[in-house]
């Protein structure tokens with residue numbers, strides 16, 4: 001099977017990078033190729049990286065509370081740059097209030113993982129969803 | 139989309155299609171070979187610069203600064219950054235992009251239309267690059283990037299692979315990296331056209347520079363000598379930089395450009411590239427042969443005889459056909 005490529009992104013002023021780094025490590029150990037953006041990226045920067053790196057998965061880690069303006073903006077820029085956010089798996093992790101989860105899903109996020117989610121669950125979801133998307137994209 | 143669509147759109151600068159083509163190449167998808175064959179006549183314009191050296195010497199930080207500098211000089215820049223894949227899981231943390239846009243950049247390199255940055259896992263290949271790095275470089279070249287920077291895996295164990303793709307090889311060293319013996323042993327003195335002593339803000343940079351300049355002055359195997367059409371030789375350069383502060387970057391960019399001028403002027407470029415094309419062709423052919431042998435002989439390998447006899451039989455079988 002082809003390697004699964006993942007971009008782990010941190011946006012805006014949010015300086016909480018423990019979760020993002022841990023996820024990046026575990027995904028690597030699960031056999032993924034993981035690109036980490038580092039802190040303080042803009043939606044435009046992340047969207048461009050998604051396209052140039054041709055990743056299967058975009059994982060956004062947000063613990064600042066700014067997920068509602070930021071996540072949809074990333075997806076909009078992917079479209080604007082000629083990409084298609086529906087072709088990739090989009091997951092969001094961090095401190096997301098439960099009432100915001102449906103809102104994120106409505107704008108194209110495939111899953112939200114809040115603090116305490118076992119990493120095995122995250123890996124299982126990503127593998128399954130990537131396989132699905134690859135079938136659809138054929 | 140068919141091959142023709144890919145080729146047209148890569149030539150037109152469609153970066154999403156370029157990114158997809160790179161993935162096909164990386165994954166050894168059959169369509170990649172057709173695309174590469176058809177874009178090949180568009181390649182050869184770019185200067186390919188390889189950047190190698192021990193882990194953590196500052197290669198990625200230098201790459202970011204060089205991208206910035208060449209952009210200021212009006213060049214478009216493609217980057218291929220290779221990091222090691224785990225031999226156990228096949229996974230990789232591709233951490234070179236992280237350094238793009240360090241402190242005080244005037245221009246945002248992440249969103250610059252004329253910068254294309256691609257991270258690659260080494261995927262089981264040794265020597266500092268991935269098996270398909272050469273193909274990725276060709277795609278960027280065909281897409282019209284003026285400069286292509288290739289950062290190798292930082293292993294410091296003779297990243298000889300860089301010579302398979304680069305016109306200009308840069309070896310990055312830093313002070314306090316261990317003693318001279320280690321640098322000598324790693325066999326990196328032979329492969330560099332330009333040597334960068336990065337982290338010159340740290341103690342020991344002068345000593346390293348002195349030692350390096352002296353050692354290089356003894357070296358008779360100047361890179362141009364073998365195969366140079368005329369007698370002109372390239373004098374290996376040593377340049378001190380502080381990548382984090384952007385110091386020495388202009389000098390480095392100048393040296394890179396001068397080296398390319400030298401390669402063209404002396405006729406060395408043509409010779410080097412012809413040699414590389416030959417190597418690449420051999421590599422492609424070997425890969426097919428390996429696949430073919432593996433396919434045909436899967437049963438034969440169960441034979442209980444010693445490996446020498448089995449190998450002999452495999453060869454006889456192949457040669458007969």
Ligand code: B12
Pocket residue numbers: 008013014015016017018019020022023058059060061062063064065091092093094095113114115116117118119122
């Ligand atoms: C440690 C911590 C810090 C550390 C951060 C160190 C670092 N380098 O990361 C420090 C002390 C620096 C810090 C500072 C601040 N913090 Co703080 N911090 C925390 C704390 C206690 C734990 C976060 C953590 O590291 N968890 C451990 C990791 C492993 O968990 P995680 O990131 O949640 O990741 C898990 C999941 O969320 C998910 N996940 C996360 N990312 C991703 C990505 C992907 C792709 C996937 C699939 C999954 C995934 O998977 C992980 C495993 O389950 C939280 C409280 C909390 N309950 O979360 C507050 C918290 C996040 N901080 C908070 C605040 C307010 C701040 C400050 C503004 C405080 C201040 N006034 O100065 C500053 C802001 C700093 C900044 N620039 O952003 C608030 C945020 C409120 C909000 N969201 O609106 C929280 C929620 C505390 C609270 N209850 O008020 N903080």
Ligand SMILES: Nc1nc2c(ncn2[C@@H]2O[C@H](COP(=O)(O)OP(=O)(O)OP(=O)(O)O)[C@@H](O)[C@H]2O)c(=O)[nH]1
Pocket residue numbers: 192193194195196197198199200234237291292336337338339340379380381382383
């Ligand atoms: N003091 C000092 N630190 C530097 C300099 N250049 C880079 N660094 C730091 O060195 C560390 C490694 O830099 P990278 O650019 O990631 O090094 P690298 O050679 O690409 O590393 P690998 O790809 O992992 O082999 C970072 O913390 C940089 O900030 C410099 O000129 N001076």
Ligand SMILES: [Mg+2]
Pocket residue numbers: 197198199233234289
């Ligand atoms: Mg690096």
